[in-house]
Amino acid sequence: MTSNETGTHGAVLQDTPPATDRPLVELRGAGKSYGNIRALHGVDLKVFSNQVTCVLGDNGAGKSTLIKIISGLHQHTEGEFLVDGEPVRFSTPREALDKGIATVYQDLAVVPLMPVWRNFFLGSEMTKGPWPVRRLDIERMKKTADEELRNMGIVLDDMEQPIGTLSGGQRQCVAIARAVYFGARVLILDEPTAALGVKQSGVVLKYIAAAREKGLGVIFITHNPHHAYMVGDHFSVLRLGTMELSASRSEVSLEELTNHMAGGTELASLKHELAQVRGVDVEELPEEGDLSAPVATSSEGKS
Numbered sequence: 157m158t159s160n161e162t163g164t165h166g167a168v169l170q171d172t173p174p175a176t177d178r179p180l181v182e183l184r185g186a187g188k189s190y191g192n193i194r195a196l197h198g199v200d201l202k203v204f205s206n207q208v209t210c211v212l213g214d215n216g217a218g219k220s221t222l223i224k225i226i227s228g229l230h231q232h233t234e235g236e237f238l239v240d241g242e243p244v245r246f247s248t249p250r251e252a253l254d255k256g257i258a259t260v261y262q263d264l265a266v267v268p269l270m271p272v273w274r275n276f277f278l279g280s281e282m283t284k285g286p287w288p289v290r291r292l293d294i295e296r297m298k299k300t301a302d303e304e305l306r307n308m309g310i311v312l313d314d315m316e317q318p319i320g321t322l323s324g325g326q327r328q329c330v331a332i333a334r335a336v337y338f339g340a341r342v343l344i345l346d347e348p349t350a351a352l353g354v355k356q357s358g359v360v361l362k363y364i365a366a367a368r369e370k371g372l373g374v375i376f377i378t379h380n381p382h383h384a385y386m387v388g389d390h391f392s393v394l395r396l397g398t399m400e401l402s403a404s405r406s407e408v409s410l411e412e413l414t415n416h417m418a419g420g421t422e423l424a425s426l427k428h429e430l431a432q433v434r435g436v437d438v439e440e441l442p443e444e445g446d447l448s449a450p451v452a453t454s455s456e457g458k459s
């Protein structure tokens with residue numbers, strides 16, 4: 157039940173103006189080469205408080221490379237990376253975390269058999285008592301985890317239940333609530349809805365919006381333009397390591413975004429290939445004409 161939410165401000169999906177003019181995180185002409193493989197090149201990106209910045213792109217487009225730079229796993233090899241307007245170069249994810257940049261990876265780093273509250277505080281446990289006899293403050297952790305989850309609109313019956321028994325969507329939500337609680341200013345979500353069904357995706361999208369309402373700058377990585385458009389304030393599309401589109405909500409429609417993602421020409425050639433595969437599959441059957449009829453073989457799709 158989420159009806160007793162304290163918020164009076166509904167999440168209105170229009171252009172949300174940045175809370176400040178200065179981005180929390182900025183990339184200027186940033187790039188990354190792995191040896192002589194150039195995974196990312198000349199990328200500009202600004203992440204503002206109170207905004208969801210969506211990074212879209214096909215497999216191998218450079219999305220993970222981009223977030224690895226921001227989350228401190230890899231260092232950029234060209235351009236600039238700034239946090240609060242200061243050039244930075246992180247050596248470890250810890251340094252990014254210290255600046256308030258938290259990352260929720262797709263394969264969440266949770267211990268499935270541990271209770272929800274324990275996972276919530278994993279690595280940052282609350283303790284009580286003086287130092288030599290200090291022990292875990294279990295009651296306070298349970299209570300806090302419950303409160304924080306409720307704050308985000310996630311109501312679980314039992315904080316003791318193993319996190320592995322939650323659905324994928326709920327686990328993502330717990331991870332988001334955790335990052336918010338531990339003071340993240342920038343929240344990076346790497347394809348949080350990729351493995352989820354429609355309903356579960358909706359739940360995760362809701363908490364992405366909730367994180368934005370709490371003032372965070374969210375970087376939402378996704379393949380799915382529909383998911384992006386439901387919560388996004390800004391859209392950046394990567395293709396083969398470069399930024400092909402960077403547009404705010406008012407500058408791009410869902411159709412345009414979908415087209416950018418699919419790539420008009422690529423879609424046409426995919427159709428063509430699929431038709432050929434179908435042709436091979438049913439070769440023994442005599443109804444070939446029926447299958448090849450709707451395929452435009454020579455038209456170059458214009459995008």
Ligand SMILES: Nc1ncnc2c1ncn2[C@@H]1O[C@H](COP(=O)(O)OP(=O)(O)OP(=O)(O)O)[C@@H](O)[C@H]1O
Pocket residue numbers: 190193194195213214215216217218219220221222
């Ligand atoms: N550690 C690495 N060493 C060499 N090449 C790499 C490395 N990591 C990524 N690449 C290359 O960089 C390019 C971008 O990869 P990246 O993982 O950033 O793409 P992605 O957009 O996250 O793709 P996906 O949707 O499949 O996760 C790819 O061509 C990939 O092969």
Ligand SMILES: [Mg+2]
Pocket residue numbers: 219220221
């Ligand atoms: Mg990736």
